[in-house]
Amino acid sequence: MAEKRSFRVTSFDVAEAAGVSQSTVSRALAGDTSISEPTRARVREAAEKLNYQADENAARLRRGKTGTLAVVMICRPGEDRKDLNPFYFSLLGSTCAAAAARGYEVLVSFQDSAENFMGHYQERRKADGLIVIGTSENTAAWDYFDALPPGSHWACWGAPSDAFPWVRSDNVAGAALATRHLLGCGYRAVVCVGSETSPQRQFKERYDGYAAKMREMGHEPVLQPIERGLPREEQGRRAAAALADSGRPFDAIFAVSDEIALGALKELERRGTRVPGDVGVVGFDGVRAGGWSSPPLSTIEPDFEVAGNLLVERLIAAMGGEVADPRRVPVRLVVRGSTRG
Amino acid sequence: MAEKRSFRVTSFDVAEAAGVSQSTVSRALAGDTSISEPTRARVREAAEKLNYQADENAARLRRGKTGTLAVVMICRPGEDRKDLNPFYFSLLGSTCAAAAARGYEVLVSFQDSAENFMGHYQERRKADGLIVIGTSENTAAWDYFDALPPGSHWACWGAPSDAFPWVRSDNVAGAALATRHLLGCGYRAVVCVGSETSPQRQFKERYDGYAAKMREMGHEPVLQPIERGLPREEQGRRAAAALADSGRPFDAIFAVSDEIALGALKELERRGTRVPGDVGVVGFDGVRAGGWSSPPLSTIEPDFEVAGNLLVERLIAAMGGEVADPRRVPVRLVVRGSTRG
DNA sequence: TTGTAAGCGTTATCAG
DNA sequence: CTGATAACGCTTACAA
DSSP states (O other): OOOGGGGOOOHHHHHHHHTSOHHHHHHHHHTOTTSOHHHHHHHHHHHHHHTOOOOHHHHHHHHSOOOEEEEEEEOOTTOOGGGSOHHHHHHHHHHHHHHHHTTOEEEEEEEOSGGGTOOOTTTTTSOSEEEEEEOSSOHHHHHHHHTOOTTOOEEEESOSSTTSOEEEEOHHHHHHHHHHHHHHTTOOOEEEEEOSSOSOHHHHHHHHHHHHHHHHTTOOOOEEEOOTTSOHHHHHHHHHHHHHHHOOOOSEEEESSHHHHHHHHHHHHHTTOOTTTTOEEEEESOOGGGGTSSSOOEEEEEOHHHHHHHHHHHHHHHHTTOOOOOOEEOEEEEOOTTSOO | OOOGGGGOOOHHHHHHHHTSOHHHHHHHHHTOTTSOHHHHHHHHHHHHHHTOOOOHHHHHHHHSOOOEEEEEEEOOTTOOGGGSOHHHHHHHHHHHHHHHHTTOEEEEEEEOSGGGTOOOTTTTTSOSEEEEEEOSSOHHHHHHHHTOOTTOOEEEESOSSTTSOEEEEOHHHHHHHHHHHHHHTTOOOEEEEEOSSOSOHHHHHHHHHHHHHHHHTTOOOOEEEOOTTSOHHHHHHHHHHHHHHHOOOOSEEEESSHHHHHHHHHHHHHTTOOTTTTOEEEEESOOGGGGTSSSOOEEEEEOHHHHHHHHHHHHHHHHTTOOOOOOEEOEEEEOOSSSOO
16 A cells, blocks of 8 residues: 655755755745745756645644634524525635735634534644634624633624624714615605614614714614514514504614515515515615515625725734724615615 | 744643653543553643643644645636625535534635636645535636646536536436426426536536426427526526517526526516516525525525535545545425415 | 654754 | 754654
8 A cells, every 4th residue: 555645745855856955945935035046946947847845734833833814604503504694605705815815725614512613723723813704693602712812813703792803894884874875765764673782783883873874864763673583584574574563654674784684675575565665675784685685675785805804904913913903894885676766 | 022932832741741751642632542541631631731732733744634625616707706606605614514524624715717726735735635616617717626636636516527526416306306396386388598508517417307307298398598608697687588589488487597597587577577477487506595586486405414515525535545426416396486386 | 551763844043 | 145954743653
């Protein structure tokens, strides 16, 4: 049984082929400026011919750095990995792109329960730092990451606590944008479907942005709260039902997330309410499915590219011992079919 | 400038604390059965107290294996990472879960153009093997992975060539299921919106499954082809338009992917065609957005958990020098609103 | 059952 | 500008 290992080409082999020392090979390939161009050329050629690729593990062992970022996607306990809110998948894509642009590899894992929170990425030198993305509902997970050993570097999206190293959408501005849009469309009784107390702190920020803009425009803010613990869609559906049943007059809904908005939309449709004719609806997050609903959902969409960049930058800053700013991702209003033009 | 490195706890420190040799620590923690339980307990305790975590890089360097799988998500060139077909994101989630269940880490990257295909994961010992997921349209990417150096281990979803180490949905069975369902609902003129020539080979398999079932039930199969190079949604929209404009009578559409079906649905709605009343529609893939369309899309959904498992198993088998089977992921019919009950 | 010692393939220090 | 020569922290024969 032949050992594959014997086939491995090392920097020593390249050195021999190029007629230089092994350390010269390392420096030449690493771009060290002290190496003369002719030498570097010879080394490169030899490396190419032998199809040499440096062993990352050896390099990392020696350097003490990994060039890798770990991304942990927090799921609801028991939730199927494929059913994670698509918003987080989009964020994952942008984050990977941002990391790659800075020369980092990305180690991804989906975690939902205590037994696998312990990636020990930094402790075991699998990654230089950690980015946490995912549901705010899994408080056990957040507690775990909050209690990471001192010296751990991390950054996260959203975050149930303001003390975490978070990056977030510009929720206040986004909510104001949505509210002004609805009012500008001629809707008068705009209610916010959301929460002031959810672990998802961004929801409160969105409510606050909505409330401030309402008052500014001379209207009284109204909150139709969502129930805890349910899937977002179901929360939206029930909140819309409760709102309609309450008899309180309303002609527009600003939902603090798209999935909630989508659920509300379904309930409205079920009751024969016409959107955007009778009631206007705006969501928040810019999930893809919003483009497919009937009518397509108007929403506040964060700049995903900036979001990924900010997460990675913030983490890299933390690894360097700094605290980075800014932390807010700009948002834009996407007008689709669920509001009058 | 203090060197962080000096703070690192090594197996040597643990050895000292436990009063044993360094190699005993390694063996004790690795679960080597030759170590006596009292010794192991002492070592574990010391390790715990010192908060020791083995350096993975050193371990991997020594072992020559990484315990890591690389997953490459192929995007359309220039496509924003966040806009990747959600089907692939779901698949990514399941794949990560399957890998984790087998003790593997997962290195994820999104790639669209030649300059970054070259992850050199295996050559640089960053991973033991490669899983490729993503659009079949990016032929440059597939060519690259097809030409991986000998000894490279990989597996992929879909695949533009039958010679690749693919895992796929049970497309023939799924298409037959969809077709029988439509016929069973009372629709008579069922046309397939898809392609026999797309690089996405699964499309042809789905058409074949449809055609076979149609003939079996005494109907003539009809293919309404999609145009190359457009977004799937637009392909669906245009195909539906072309079909309607052709004057050819039809009362049901089997679309070879959900995104195509969703596009077709939109076009049908735009023309005032009632779904599922006038026309029934079934898609393929089980994407989440299908639950939000109006009406919600009936579809053929693969078992994502099995899909992730099969991909990982197939790769692991390849790493062990075997060729694994099976490669087909079972599918089920999900009846939602776009077909009469 | 445990200790000794030889690497794994780099990078970085220090001469020259 | 380049070459020796230490580490880096672990796993695994080989001894005892």
